[in-house]
Amino acid sequence: xxxxxxxxxxxxxxxxxxxxxPSPTGLLHVGGARTALFNWLFxxxxxxxxxxxxxxxxxxxxxxxxxxxxxAAEGMLDILEWFGLTWDEGPDKExxxxxxxxxxxxxxxxxxxxxxxxxxxxxxxxxxPERLQQVREEQQARKQPPGYDRxxxxxxxxxxxxxxxxxxxxxxxxxxxxxxETIVDDLIRGPMTFQNVxxxxxxxxxxxxxxTYHLANVVDDHHMNITHIMRGDEWIPTAPVHVxxxxxxxxxxxxxxxxxxxxxxxxxxxxxRHGSTxxxxxxxxxxxxxALMNYLAxxxxxxxxxxxxxxxxxxxxxxxxxxxxxxxATFDYNKLKWFNQQYINHILTLDDLTERVVPFLxxxxxxxxxxxxxxxxxFTRVRDxxxxxxxxxxxxxxxxxxxxxxxxxxxEQYDPQLLIPKKCDAAMASSALQAAAGVISTIxxxxxxxxxxSLREVAEKNGWKAGQMFMPIRxxxxxxxxxxxxxxxxxxxxxxRVLQRLDQAARSLADxxxxxx
RNA sequence: GCCCCCAUAGUCUAGUGGACCAGGACGUCACCCUUUCAAGGUGAAGAUCGCGGGUUCGAAUCCCGCUGGGGGUACCA
Numbered sequence: 143x144x145x146x147x148x149x150x151x152x153x154x155x156x157x158x159x160x161x162x163x164p165s166p167t168g169l170l171h172v173g174g175a176r177t178a179l180f181n182w183l184f185x186x187x188x189x190x191x192x193x194x195x196x197x198x199x200x201x202x203x204x205x206x207x208x209x210x211x212x213x214a215a216e217g218m219l220d221i222l223e224w225f226g227l228t229w230d231e232g233p234d235k236e237x238x239x240x241x242x243x244x245x246x247x248x249x250x251x252x253x254x255x256x257x258x259x260x261x262x263x264x265x266x267x268x269x270x271p272e273r274l275q276q277v278r279e280e281q282q283a284r285k286q287p288p289g290y291d292r293x294x295x296x297x298x299x300x301x302x303x304x305x306x307x308x309x310x311x312x313x314x315x316x317x318x319x320x321x322x323e324t325i326v327d328d329l330i331r332g333p334m335t336f337q338n339v340x341x342x343x344x345x346x347x348x349x350x351x352x353x354t355y356h357l358a359n360v361v362d363d364h365h366m367n368i369t370h371i372m373r374g375d376e377w378i379p380t381a382p383v384h385v386x387x388x389x390x391x392x393x394x395x396x397x398x399x400x401x402x403x404x405x406x407x408x409x410x411x412x413x414x415r416h417g418s419t420x421x422x423x424x425x426x427x428x429x430x431x432x433a434l435m436n437y438l439a440x441x442x443x444x445x446x447x448x449x450x451x452x453x454x455x456x457x458x459x460x461x462x463x464x465x466x467x468x469x470x471a472t473f474d475y476n477k478l479k480w481f482n483q484q485y486i487n488h489i490l491t492l493d494d495l496t497e498r499v500v501p502f503l504x505x506x507x508x509x510x511x512x513x514x515x516x517x518x519x520x521f522t523r524v525r526d527x528x529x530x531x532x533x534x535x536x537x538x539x540x541x542x543x544x545x546x547x548x549x550x551x552x553x554e555q556y557d558p559q560l561l562i563p564k565k566c567d568a569a570m571a572s573s574a575l576q577a578a579a580g581v582i583s584t585i586x587x588x589x590x591x592x593x594x595x596s597l598r599e600v601a602e603k604n605g606w607k608a609g610q611m612f613m614p615i616r617x618x619x620x621x622x623x624x625x626x627x628x629x630x631x632x633x634x635x636x637x638x639r640v641l642q643r644l645d646q647a648a649r650s651l652a653d654x655x656x657x658x659x
Numbered sequence: 660g661c662c663c664c665c666a667u668a669g670u671c672u673a674g675u676g677g678a679c680c681a682g683g684a685c686g687u688c689a690c691c692c693u694u695u696c697a698a699g700g701u702g703a704a705g706a707u708c709g710c711g712g713g714u715u716c717g718a719a720u721c722c723c724g725c726u727g728g729g730g731g732u733a734c735c736a
Contacts, residue, residue, distance in 0.1 A: 380731080615694090626696085
């Protein structure tokens, strides 16, 4: 190949277009987010690597008026953006094949439904929901597979005209071939064969004039020049019908790839009772989008079975649809948390982490909104705190409870008994606190090494183990028995407050002794 | 019931006929570090590769059957 030919090819690189079509019926589910992620990785990662220009489009599938939730679509775009995905066209980004909201394209679907009626590939069905219900019940009673009995498929033209003239409502059904088989070629599973007798005459257009998924999806994917359809495994049963609809229109079928399902820990669908399922919930609990992306990418896909950490860029660089597994995966909250903790403790920079922690602290009134400014002293103060306890933050939402004694002037109420170390008494605790106060007021808290040396000397002189002396100090300044290293803790709390809290603790010990005698 | 998909440790997975008496990770357990709790380090236990038949000199890997799990079976997507 000559160089001119090569550059020519780049200019005319084939276009790969994929789409993510959420239904605005609520919050975005993690399963949906995973599907969106794989589409995104394919469009902006694999496709360009293989010499194609890749594009992702977002389409809102709001053809079910009864389940429509106002604001849901906006929420989905927002959470997708938070997740780290980008797209070329969508409801917020008009393009050449819009609109990208199906309820705004009903004329297109109706026209196509009628085109199918004209060619005999679809027919009007005047059956009432009541009759359908009755047919279904009879089939169940006779232990036959449920499904439409195709009564209206054999209506003659006179009957149809008569029904139409009396204003009878109708749906448009697809006239499925009665014999033969339909092969669905799936990129992940290979060819799947379906006997046409088992396929139903699905409704294409509803009485309200809106299309069903089966029509709208096919029409839109065709008109929006979609080349690859990546969707959930739950769509496999209707895939052969969709293939037939493409054939009926005389269109090419896009490449199909059905993503493995995400299962709940006990088996079955992942639902509320197992824990969070919506991306919004993960966000508000303080999961990082990059940790979520890393974890979700590994649910159903793997690179080499060894590598665990992938940044967004590495994912784009390594993802291939061919390495997506066909078998369903169980969602493991535990492992997700581990990823989150790893990102918090080892991957994010301190400034970055602090910026993400601040909103959670603001929400709990631990700091003012001023701390959001990276140049502010409040930010610096929070960052010092984050630095010494980031290793124990699993979720950002854990931060306020972990950090309160650093950020609040007043210590929360605690049991003075905690001040007394094991195998020791109140008198010992009291002298330990006083000795500590003495040392700290002369040495300060900034020089941790010097302070530690002095305190250890004091402990030795009094015949205490270092740990025995440190515990009362820890409790006095934090109000709890668990904290980061004592000297880090003292330094970050600051000398003035430390002395104040030591004094307060000594007094509560005195009160304690007084109440005993 | 019918149609379809899937099947390696509790979980996510590597593995595409021989170097696999099966590798990595989460979780679990132990030890180390240590002023508490974490974090971190080291190590261990845990899989007759769902079961049964084949094919082959040789199978986790190919074929068939079974079982189990899951999905679909709407004028929802």
